[in-house]
Amino acid sequence: MKGDEQIIAIEEEVYPENESIDSLRLYLQDIRAAKLLSAEEEQELAFRVAKGDERARKRMIESNLRLVVKVAKRYIGQGLPLLDLIEEGNIGLIKAVEKFKPEKNCRFSTYAILWIRQSIERALVNQTRTVKLPAHVAGDMKRMIRIIRSLTQRFGREPVLQEVAEEMGVDVGYVNRLMMAVRRATSIETPLDDEQEYHLADTLKTEEQPGPFSITEHMELFKLVSSWLDLLSPQEKAVIDLRFGLRDGEPKTLETIGEIFGVTRERIRQIEVKALQRLRKVMEEKDIILLEDMKV
Missing domain, CATH: 1.20.120.1810 (Four Helix Bundle (Hemerythrin (Met), subunit A))
Known part of the structure; x- marks a missing residue:
């Protein structure tokens, strides 16, 4: 075939x-x-x-x-x-x-x-905890990381795949593969820049917002369990929706969501943790695997 x-x-x-x-x-x-x-x-x-x-x-x-x-x-x-x-x-x-x-x-x-x-x-x-990548791929990965940092500073948030791809002049699929390669095939402590200061850990989800290359996985998971979001309170559902960009593909920071609801970022974080714990319990009861980035 x-x-x-x-x-x-x-x-x-x-x-x-x-x-x-x-x-x-x-x-x-x-x-x-x-x-x-x-x-x-x-x-x-x-x-x-x-x-x-x-x-x-x-x-x-x-x-x-x-x-x-x-x-x-x-x-x-x-x-x-x-x-x-x-x-x-x-x-x-x-x-x-x-x-x-x-x-x-x-x-x-x-x-x-x-x-x-x-x-x-x-x-x-x-x-394959640490994999030696071809020179051109390693170069593209470093360039991608620099662009992500630059766009994050410019937008005040982490960029989505399409924005990174446009800045690099490549298609979204290639950026996604680069991100997966970074995440899966290198040690989390492997330096990704020439100064030996920027590590893979720096590109992962932080307390403030999800990493850009985990967005597609979050979306896939929530498509599967979208009906279960109705088990959350209206406030919890709204926070999860905004936090992971379920409608517009643009995850919001804790601070931004706090401004929308008129509460502190810490309060939003507490709501998020509670909502994810509830979803996790439901998914475990249904034998659905909770993706690593969503665990709390």
């Missing part, structure tokens, strides 16, 4: 000495034999899995192996060969199949992606 060959070509370019390319090619061919499931089939199989039906469990796993590849290929070049990423993602898929509840009001793929990503990202953190 054309799509498979494109994936293999990228893998060969990133890892020219990778000896598992042939195995990867055979694997991609094999998993295409599995038929994708309809929503109704997912529900039926999920009920059977919950009752201990091993055949249903096996079919649900096999029917979603392509989903793992789709997620895993986003992490190519971050320290692990694609076949290793797929293996880690499959572990997450198996957990998702075992924990998925058919009464959930979402497709299985939406639920499984969180488990697949968590499994892959945990493997990257554990096995």
Whole structure:
């Protein structure tokens, strides 16, 4: 298949000495034999899995192996060969199949992606804590960091992906990949500027506002649990909405939100913490993984 060959070509370019390319090619061919499931089939199989039906469990796993590849290929070049990423993602898929509840009001793929990503990202953190990046990528990362700092000073807030991309003269997708590479593939204490003073930790979420490259993850999570926001009080819901830019994509600082409500930034922080704790409890009850940046 054309799509498979494109994936293999990228893998060969990133890892020219990778000896598992042939195995990867055979694997991609094999998993295409599995038929994708309809929503109704997912529900039926999920009920059977919950009752201990091993055949249903096996079919649900096999029917979603392509989903793992789709997620895993986003992490190519971050320290692990694609076949290793797929293996880690499959572990997450198996957990998702075992924990998925058919009464959930979402497709299985939406639920499984969180488990697949968590499994892959945990493997990257554990096995590739510090990765030596190509010179041009490292240069772009440093440039991106400088631009983020400059735009933050100019706007009085951290920029969104589109603003960083426009300033760099590249597409949003490339900026997002750079940000993921910074976050996943380097040590949090690795200097990112020539003066050895600016570290990855400086680009992460601070008490004052979320980091720009965590915004897409926050958005994805809240799309999944948007109906559960109604469990919050109107004030809590409004604070979370503004804090993470759920409507306009522009997260607000504690101070800005405090001015809107006529209270101190500390009061807004307390409301935010309480709201996130409540959401976290709901998601844990629903077996939804809380993304690392959202934990309180």
